[in-house]
Amino acid sequence: MPEKELPKIDLPEDWVIGTDISKELLSLYTNYPVRLKCEIFVLCMDGEVEASVNLNHISVRGNDVITLMPGTIFQIHKVEGNLKIYFLGFSSQYVEHSDQAHSMLEAVLFTLGRPVIALKSEGARMLESYMQFLIRMYEYFPEKVRREISPNLYADLHKGISIVYRSRSAEKLTMSKSELLCRNFTQLVLQHYNRTRNVAWYAEQLGITHAYLSTTVKQVTGRTCGEIISAMVIMDAKSQLKSTHLSVQDIADSLNFANMSFFGKYFKRCVGMSPLEYRNNG
16 A cells, blocks of 8 residues: 555544553554554553554563654554553644644654663553553543643653653663664754755765665665655744744744745645645644
């Protein structure tokens, strides 16, 4: 099935949390891949799930945390055991309109190519208690109040995810040469996407060929280098269009486009509408 035809999954509210992920629900995604429009965090306390995330095979077991960013393509292969899974998701509408693009970009950096991380049992229980608290809060407050909570929840969760991934990396998690290269590439992109979108420049900074970088990143993440750079540029542009009153020209300048026309064409090619159309109607 061509990527552009992949079924898409989104959420109806700014954020949704729960535990109602069953074998029956996951079995709906075993026959074909789907693309996430929303962003989802999952805590698995029991059971086992075999899946593909951006073409890479993953195994999810008890005490594992999974971070699935918008645009992720995934497919379930096998579900075993007595599943106990918590999930917390943010809708594409909220993510795109949030003024906290950098929080997401940092999380993207740490999770790209490595969406699953194993927690120690004590850490998993602490996170489970936090999820249970959020579930009670979600059930108690009306949607209007939940929307008011969204910005702080979004920022806190992304910071927490980044800290967990950073600390686990500091513990010398086994990382292949390819994964390390992908991590270094995304770190560079995070630092320089608003200055250059030239893949060859990133390859030169890493001391490798354009072809080797492109092949490795595609194998690890399921995305091309250009797609990763574009995702960060567009995420930033969407955030500025929705959360600031900056002109399109100013936003184009902040992202180092030669002129507003070039920015407009780039944005429309990626999003399907012009920057002004997105600001007014997106």
